[in-house]
Amino acid sequence: METMTARDGGDRRSRAEVRRFSSARDADRADLEFWMRTPAADRILEVWRLSQEQWELSATSPDEPRLSRSVTCVRRR
Secondary structure: OOEEEOOOOOOOHHEEEEOOOOHHHHHHHHHHHHHHHHHHHHHHHHHHHHHHHHHHHHHOOOOOOOOOOOOOOOOOO
């Protein structure tokens, strides 16, 4: 496994870690370890953020009408 860390301007939030694994099993193990180290509240917030992103990606355009509306005129003869 190789690990590289990049920092942008010293901000902790801009830190990125890139890892390379020799097998999918090693990658899965590291992924599980990462999420188990993350506090439950942070995991819940991440799930919420991903859920919102998924809804935005699957939603139709706000300019697109959701109901088909047609204007007709009915005249009695």
